[in-house]
Amino acid sequence: MSSVSFKDFRTSAARAIADVRLQSAIDGATLTFRTGRVKALADLPDVDGLRDQLKAIRSATLARLADHLEMFEQQARAAGSHVYWARDAAEANRFVLDIAQQHGAKLAVKSKSMATEEIHLNAELQNAGITPVETDLGEWIIQLAGEPPSHIIGPALHKTREQVAELFSREVGRTLPPDDIPMLTAEARRLLREQFLAADIGISGANIGVAETGSVVLVTNEGNGRLVTSAPPVHIAIMGIEKIAPTWDDAAVWLALLARSSTGQPMSCYTTAITGPARDGDPDGPREVYIVLLDNGRADLVGSDYDEILQCIRCGACLNACPVYQEVGGHSYGVPYSGPVGAVLMPLLYGLAENEALPHASSLCGACLDVCPARIDLPRLLLKLRAEEVREHMLTPQERLLENAVAFVLRHPRLYRALTGLGRIFQRPLARGGLLRLPRRLNPAGERQLPALAKRSFRSMWNEIKDGQL
Amino acid sequence: MITARDDILKRSKQRARAAGDHPPAWRSRRQFDDLSRRFVDSLAAVHGEACVVPSLEAAFARLGDLLAEIGAGRVVVNDEPPFSGVDMAARWPDIEWHVAGRSAGDLRAFCAAADVGLSSADAALAETGTLVVTSGPGRSRLVTLLVSVHIALVPVSRLTADLFTWTAGRSTPPPAMITLISGPSKTADIEQVMAIGVHGPKRFIVILYGDED
Structure with a gap:
């Protein structure tokens, strides 16, 4: 359970603001993302129409969420996937552990997933004697450092090359120089390649679940999403129930805006859709595919004052645009979601009283609304949360x-x-x-x-x- | 006792807003005069490599040049057109070949140590320089993933404008795996510095060949 009181937020914000290296890391990364986004969207014809379309798709999908989820389940099962429903973190973790133990798994490779951060799956796996290895380079770095992600897209953007070199040196048992980033990347490739090939299970999140075919879509740049779903004999995907696109045409709209809004790429290097385990005649691929549909507070948001937040596609554009995020950094918001989307989502997932500071972590300047591909009115949601604090007598x-x-x-x-x-x-x-x-x-x-x-x-x-x- | 499934479905339904009509599918706004030109330019912009040659024979000739340039010693190839039926070992006898799903030995171990993986593609999206590869009989996932260099031979007739024209022309049901590849594997996770070749291929080369008169 994540909780951020006013005192917590002030303390961590003050620490972040005083950290000169962190400030320049955040400034550099968010500026790169922001300029990339503007350039990538400028190349797209009728981008405003496309964003309206995404908004319309997300809002219509959530109005019939139960129907789409049933369709997704039916199609995923028809393709040979096992589908589980988890009301909360404990249920989701139990499914994953049961599956892992059923297959006698000792080593799990993971591709970057905010949903698994949300349920603290790594800690549960470790407790059960299963070693989880994060394979997204940024996630691996923070796993080695024992820290939570500080950005939805760039989990390790707060780490300097010197810190990364130190962490990797510890792993390889010799001193790696910090000035050669391609070499550090090559070391990570070599070490993680061994893990991919030895892993008993692959665990991923899901960027999109396409209901009409029961497909789980994963978007990565490094190829770890592909490896996690190709090399191990078992693949488990953990997907928030709101991540549904009814059709492939809808998923295309989502994909056309996702990478452009987040990293400024026209497309991420790899977009992979998994529809069930390997078929007869496939030379490789997992023998079993499990999908865990994670509720964890989402179903109760449908139809509430806050259900617009379920339209989020997790691109991170609002973090990059937010003047408060740029100063206080991702760790000030608690674990795992930060920035404007985190300031709304964390109190809704983990309790407003426990996260009283987060709705105030905003100047309400509206920059997040401007950049959101789904046009989520984040300032409105933040104000609503603040009003609720007053109504619920949460003030001192x-x-x-x-x-x-x-x-x-x-x-x-x-x-x-x-x-x-x-x-x-x-x-x-x-x-x-x-x-x-x-x-x-x-x-x-x-x-x-x-x-x-x-x-x-x-x-x-x-x-x-x-x-x-x- | 109510199951988690029914509980989640019930709660996501009970307060749901009145559902309007689902919006009609978005149609592509793209019209490229020259699809292959756009494909080549877009892929180059994301550190991929692409060229257009007039015929399949020219594509194999270009492939030969590339294999020589790379100094390929071990090459794995998907058992799919335009490679199926071609005796690669006869044409390039100095190379150790593995045909996915056909050759003896461990495909995975071969891929992990291979210099080059060869495939075709179901479709090519001109807007973003993206290849659509799929799994199926003879079509391995690891051939295009574990190798150092991925080279794809794709007929120009598979070119389409963008994601929207691709999904509009998609056939159901999908294979177990579809991957849209847009360039070599890369990361910017260390200080936003771009590094190529993290987990996937370090080079991604597409040879588009003419197959229409």
Whole structure:
């Protein structure tokens, strides 16, 4: 269970802001993703129409989610896949462990999956004596470091090449120089290749489940999604129940926008659709394919005020666009989802009271809505969560008192003028060059700047202009 | 006791919003004057390599040049047109050949140590320089995956504009595996620096050959 209180968020945000290397890593990565996205979308004819189409597909699909899920299940079974339904993390993990134990598995290779991060599958596998090996390079790096992902698409973007070289050196048992990234990649290829060929099971997530054919679609750049579903004799896919595209035509819309919105590629290097185990005559491929449909709070969101968040295709564009994410980094949001989508999804999955800070991790500037391929109104969802906090009395008594006081002052203009007049006098010791130096407690990282109250208010100037005195 | 399945289905249904009509399928907005030109350019832009030759014979000649340039010693080939029925070992006797699903020995071990894997493709998407490869009799997944270099010989008649024209012309039901390949395996997971050849092939070469008069 992930939880982020105001205190947690402030502490981790302050740490991230003070970390110069982290700041430059996030700035660099998000800038690359942002510019790539703009360029890739510019090449597409009628991109606005296409985004409207994705929105329409996602919203219509969720309105009939149960029907589409039944169709998916029926088609997947017809193709020879086993389909399991998991209400929560515990049920999903139990299915995976049962399958693994049934096949006597000791080694599991995994392709990058946010759903398995969500249910903490790796820890469960380890406890059961099964070694999980992450094979996406970024996921492997953070697995070696024992850290959660800090970005949906670039899980290790917070790691420097020196840190990666150190982690890999420990694995190969000799010192690898940090200045040669292709060499570090080649070492990873060599080490992980052995794991792929030795693995008893392959575990993946699912980018899309195509209902009309019961296919699980995986999108990767490195080829690990292909290997996980080709080399081991058993493939288990864990898929959130909202990841359904009714038809291949719908999936095409999704795929046309996914890579362009996330990494700025026209297509990721590999898009793989798995429809059941290897058929008679196939020279290779898994003998068994299992699909675990994961609810974990999603079904209850359907039809709620927040169900728009289920339209998310996990491209990460909102993280790259978010000024708050760019400062505080992915780890400030808890595990596993970060950025604007995480700020909405985490409280919905793991409880609003437990994650009270996250709906406030936004300036409501709307950049996330601008870039979302499914046009999810993230600012609206964040505001709704904040309103719910107020309604549910989750504020501290001090905060309530303060907010009520501010509301009272704003309703009484004379009182407001009197108080700002006093503020002009009492701010003097804190004001420097038109800015207020906030006390340390309100400004833990020392970077926050507030404008001081102007010498004269706009209203008093306006009155003079009106009277012709200026 | 209610099963997890029924419980999930019930809860995803009970509050669902009124369903309007599902939107009609999106139709491709693309019209390329020269599909093969666009394919070659798009694939080059993502670090893949492609060329167009007039005939199958010219494609095999180009393949020979590439095998020599790579210095290929071990080559694995899918048992599918245009390779099936061709005696590769007779044409290139210095190379150790493995035909997927036909040769004796472990396909997987051969692929893992092979310099080159040869395949064809079901379709080629011009917009993104993407090949659509599938599994099936004689069509291995590992031949196009574990090898250092993947070379595909694809007739130009398999070219189509983009994802949307491909799904519109798709035949059901699908094979066990479909992979859309757009360039060599790559990553930018270490400091956003592009590195080619992580788990899949380091080079991805497509030879489009004329098969129409």
